[in-house]
Amino acid sequence: MSNLVARLTNPNILALKPYESARRLYSGGQDWLNANESPYNNPYSIDDSRLNRYPACQPENVIEAYAAYAGLDTNQVLVTRGADEGIELLIRAFCEPQKTHIMICPPTYGMYAISAETCNVNVVSVPQTADFELDLPAMQANANNVSVVFICSPNNPTGNTVAQAQIEAALELFANRALVVVDEAYIEFAYADNWAVKLAQYPHLVVLRTLSKAFALAGLRCGFTLASKEVIDTLLKVIAPYPIAEPVAQIAAQALAPNPLKRMQQQVAEISSQREWLCTALQAFSDVEIVGDQRANFILFRTANKDALMTYLVSEGMLIRDQSKQLHLANCLRISVGTQSQNERLISLMKQFYQAEDVA
Template sequence: MSDLVNKLICENLKALKPYESARRIFAGGDSDSETWLNANESPFANDFTIDTAHFNRYPDCQPPSVLLPYAKYAGVQANQLLVSRGADEGIELLIRTFCTPGKDSILICPPTYGMYAISAETSNVAIEKAPLKADFSLDIPAIFAYQGKVNLVFICSPNNPTGTSVGKAQLKQVLEHFADSALVVVDEAYIEFDADNTWATELAAYPNLVILRTLSKAFALAGLRCGFTLANSEVIQSIMKVIAPYPIADPVAQIAAQALSPNGLKQMAEQVEYLSQQKQWVKQQLNQFPELELVGDDKANFILFRYSKKQGLMDFLVANSVLIRDQSKQINLDNCLRITLGTQLQNEKLLALMASFFKQQETSA
């Protein structure tokens, strides 16, 4: 770091390690030759049309063509919804709106999605942790100990990377415990794979409930960067004070609107069902490898497993152009790898390579 940069950079950023996204880890990869099963993306690339007639104009801050159909889809009112550049921006906006830098804190429950902590660190907001229990359920007493000490409580359900959903009774306890002291942010990025456990219908009952959603997973639009924050209108209006004036590009709004049309929703549901079937099939096939231990649950579009020689397996798969995700740096996930569900062909390729790897291990033993 140069003397000038070191002099000027914010103190809280000097030691910060950027979030290691799946694309950053394998930057420059040739997507046509590699099988990407590492970022919880959908394997489907759906077709859309674009109208360029208004590209010379600034877009709506909150385009009704996106806001209204998503509100209908989620079962909320339009004034309970905000659209942003992915759910990641929603996380950042919540922290910027409700946490004072250098003063306030958020609470996370690791192992979980890494951007809650990164967004807090970049905003100079402190991070408290109440790790999940051995079965990946919430540690309620540990969470309760932070009442009055945090402004935001982030809970991912279904959780990335464990694939577990938070029980309704537990989440209700958290919402009630922090009713007068903190917003409870439920990240539902994978909710289409566990639709019965959504909290979107509970906004009226819990004024401190906030929900994050995205089009990146089930809607197969990770490249679009379009997410949603669901909350009571007072929370939404507060966030509107800090959001950029034109957060949603016009092409993004056009594609999102098509994805949220009746035909788009039907296609999404069919693809979710396909991936759910693939998930069960892949889990069955993994049982042929006694060296592996399935970890967590399967409420999302990925499978987590533990293997004592995980680095050897990772290296073998990467050498054969199949990419999965190493999660072993997270608490209680030692030697854990995560597989994103792909197409039947992609999943078969992965499993065939795994079978070849384990056969080599037997031969060399």
Template sequence: MSEWLEALTVNYVNELTPYESARRLFAGSGADAKQVWMNANESPFHRDYEIDTAIFNRYPDCQPDTVVNAYADYAGLKPEQTLVTRGADEGIELVIRAFCEPGQDSILICPPTYGMYAISAQTFNVGVERAPLLADFSVDIDAVLSYVGKVKVVFICSPNNPTGTSVPQEDIVKVLAAYKDKAIIVLDEAYIEFDSEQTQSQLLAQYPNLVLLRTLSKAFALAGLRCGFTLASPDIIQTLLKVIAPYPIPAPVAQIAGQALQSRNLSAVAKDVEFLKTELSQLQAALSKVGDIQIVGDIKANFVLFRTQKKNELMKHLVDNKVLIRDQSKQIALENCLRISIGDKAQNQTLLALITAFFANEAK
């Protein structure tokens, strides 16, 4: 960067390291039709939707009723408890912007976890405190509670990315009660369709400091749509509406999201989820028998995490064969760990065959 531009840039922005998304890491690879994408926790499925272009000359609604009402019904909540956003990532940003004073306040995260909590906070000059997960990747409740009065927002991901572990309700309740009137507790449920019994949406009625994040990117197979939801008390939703963009949801996104939430598509999503959970369980079992692979965490989402001392060599082998998975070894407690997003049956078989062949060759 040139000196004059660096001098003009805000100091904390100069110090930022951008989030390395799956597409940034392999920019341009999507043009290769033979590429097998198993690194971004996307669904391997897709569906056709209808688009009405007649209204594209008009600005869209800030909060389209068809989408808000449909998702509220799906989540078992009221429309006034529902905010539709540009992916769950925008929900993260809105909470930080609404409740954290730049240069003064901090958030709390529980690593290893989703990287955008910290990135979003740092982007707004908000501090980041950390209460690392325990050795079994459960939340260290004592550590989390030690920050009461010191942070404004607590982020907990359940099921957690990248460990695939879920947080028991009793732990969530302990955190909510301890931070009552003192901080917002954000529970990221982006993968909740894969562990639906663990949703904490019923707690919204009892704990006004609870915020849930949801998305259509995972189970709904609409990662390219960038459509998410923030679920909270009506008061919190109204606060977030003060800081949201005037037209956050493009008209085509609203049309597709509305269709995706219709009953026939919800049934299809449920079938996809059951299929992927079965495939994931089988892949986990198969991987555990290959080479020095050690399964790490759990499989409550749509991916499996594992450790191997041959991490770098295996990654190169897979990339050379046009199969992309995700290196998670930079995260705390995840040395030599790789994460695989579950694909369709053919993709899973291709991946497993390549990994098996790699370790068989290493053993020679």
């Protein structure tokens, strides 16, 4: 049977390495600071009277609520199973296998490349500069046959927002050539830099959003693709018949109501305050160098003792994320901002580690 599976598996899938999500890497731990999840757990209710019926493909109350939140028309909004489904739909709808390409700018979110490879679509990698800015000349030099360009801002895992002038330059470069997708999974932590407000100006601009981060709903798997009506109509041709489960739609609509929106904004402010405290505490270690910027709900740092520190923290049930395999990120670890007690425990464990290693 295994030989049959190997023979039948598409060649582009045989060599594909799956995305190493936080839950695949670790199945247990006391403090989960490795997946950029919110530390908050908010209450919601479910009406079970319609669970025997298939849900709407695009629940109107969810679309209307998110359109109002983003300041858009309802025909500019698509709700998906997390922003990850939005990534895949864009590649399936606008890229031709083995002919056209996507462009990514590492270090960045790994699912862009994995989704493309799954669809047998080529990936053009144009690394960011050492200062984590777009390399626009290199993007221009590699623009042939590119159908979709992915730009993550705020970027995971560096925490940088891409400067407005750089995204504008990328939009000009790919005008009438490719879709430019700005992934704003963390935008609530830097909302002044959001690009949804520019959709009318740039018809080839697409924005990805999610309820996983600031809205504290990672377990819901609910994301949004914001784009022109023409792009949304095309994506509706390839989306699954019933992508959003009824309980998901109910909770998403509740989360986008006025009072929960205010609660989300308050929680974002608290996470941002804790992020600043954590950043200051980390800088007290001589072996720690803060890397990138802090415009999301995580901090990236470099330490020469990366492997030993990671092993020690895991042994204590404190889970953070190793990002050292990414370009420009040798010896880098990423910490999701947790509750005050989690953050204090992390710093306490790091103090114990560095004292044992005789590093101040």
